Ligand SMILES: Nc1ncnc2c1ncn2[C@@H]1O[C@H](COP(=O)(O)OP(=O)(O)OP(=O)(O)O)[C@@H](O)[C@H]1O
């Protein structure tokens with residue numbers, strides 16, 4: 001047997017490879033879109049894994065701390081720590097903000113974690129250089145993605161912090177790198193008011209006879225102290241004892257503390273199905289459009305290539321070639337184009353993935369699925385050309 | 401006379417009723433194996449229509465056709481698989497060579513047996529032998545676009561001969577060639593007819609090659625008139 005399609009491709013390989021490469025870039029974009037989604041899911045999982053928590057205790061009836069704001073008193077952690085099945089509990093704060101670094105701004109998620117004892121949930125993991133925060137104030141650990149280096153000084157609100165350690169893959173669900181501060185520092189940064197606001201608030205307190213009773217300045221001082229301090233956290237992260245059942249512990253906390261508690265599975269559901277659900281739909285939409293565009297391109301190319309060979313096809317039919325042989329030739333060419341496109345697309349997607357601002361995770365399973373989809377699309381796209389070839393009348397080769 | 405191809409009272413009408421075109425009105429023909437005949441006639445006389453009927457590309461409205469002792473059409477009855485019949489029993493040569501541009505000369509000739517699952521090596525050997533016999537063996541590895549018009553036409557003749565068909569139909573095979581080469585190709589077809597024991601029917605307008613035919617069918621108004629050519633016969 002002889003492969004007509006293969007010989008045709010070899011004969012005009014330049015045209016074929018160029019068209020295949022063009023299609024390949026489109027497929028590369030498609031694979032990257034899927035990778036962006038996988039990256040978002042993976043970021044969310046990394047966020048949960050890296051927090052080393054089994055339970056998230058948040059403000060009652062909120063989806064906090066990642067999907068909704070949540071605020072609860074810092075000391076809610078103390079009774080939880082004493083409950084049966086709880087190994088450790090620690091308050092955390094999360095705050096996304098822009099931080100100046102050199103000439104540019106870096107968007108980071110400032111994480112306030114309790115540094116009292118090592119290994120508490122919420123502390124930075126995956127330290128790749130430097131050390132943990134040991135002093136109570138003005139030290140920070142940053143993720144590599146911030147671009148900071150050990151020894152750098154960065155300014156968060158009004159205070160400067162020295163970077164003492166670097167982590168890898170510690171990012172928020174939005175892909176922003178984390179900057180860890182001690183809980184106290186982070187609380188100060190989160191709730192700090194600017195000087196004007198403090199002056200104005202003090203003036204309001206001074207003017208209010210109930211807060212500033214004449215002849216008793218201690219009351220106003222106390223009020224000011226309460227107003228400027230902050231002892232809230234966004235969530236309490238709980239790790240449970242090895243043999244404890246997370247659901248049972250969660251139920252106990254709910255019963256006694258009037259707080260909302262999420263297990264790891266529930267938290268993952270909140271992140272994946274609520275926080276990134278819209279992005280996922282957006283990406284799915286893109287995938288559908290890109291598939292249609294690819295199909296249209298393959299169909300157009302294969303159709304024009306076939307129409308360009310109408311004379312030869314008529315001759316082949318006249319001398320007794322089966323319709324099946326000719327259809328198979330066209331289908332093979334479409335599949336060949338798809339194969340070149342897929343290889344180019346796969347390489348392109350792998351090459352440009354690191355340059356994406358957010359994590360792009362190319363899963364082999366997605367690639368396999370993509371390959372099957374490309375082959376299906378090419379098969380569908382060749383239908384039009386095959387129909388045209390079947391309609392060719394062998395008498396056309398003889399003419400009038 | 402060995403049985404080649406015969407037509408008996410073949411009628412072909414395009415369309416129906418008022419607009420019907422009677423292209424063939426009862427054609428009789430008989431060409432023996434090893435014989436070459438010319439088919440001439442004014443424009444619109446039905447030459448191409450007749451060639452399509454002979455080539456089993458279109459079916460006649462009525463009449464009978466046989467190749468060897470096999471009946472192809474008989475007043476409405478026809479062989480089931482005309483495509484396979486064309487492949488096995490009829491060779492075609494066209495005005496332009498219509499070689500497959502992405503196959504080299506050898507594979508253009510070897511294409512039919514290869515598609516019929518004959519081992520490639522066997523088919524190619526057969527093709528090269530034919531190309532040698534036609535005097536284009538030295539071009540066996542070239543692509544069609546690298547050949548001259550005359551060489552291409554010889555390759556096309558080799559392709560028509562590859563399955564050793566009992567009948568070869570040629571549609572103005574010398575039209576694009578100059579006088580000398582046209583006569584050479586006509587001579588070649590004469591040799592091939594004898595060598596491969598094939599009936600060859602050549603539709604032509606070409607004054608230069610008409611004298612080379614021993615027998616000539618002249619078609620007028622859809623009816624054949626047999627002329628026995630004088631000059632060389
Ligand atoms: N498919 C068709 N449908 C209808 N009429 C046709 C068709 N093909 C040919 N005819 C008519 O049949 C007649 C014979 O045509 P044919 O093509 O056989 O002539 P020809 O001898 O080959 O002419 P020429 O030398 O110009 O090629 C013409 O009147 C033509 O218009």
Ligand SMILES: [Mg+2]
Pocket residue numbers: 399400447448449
């Ligand atoms: Mg004609």
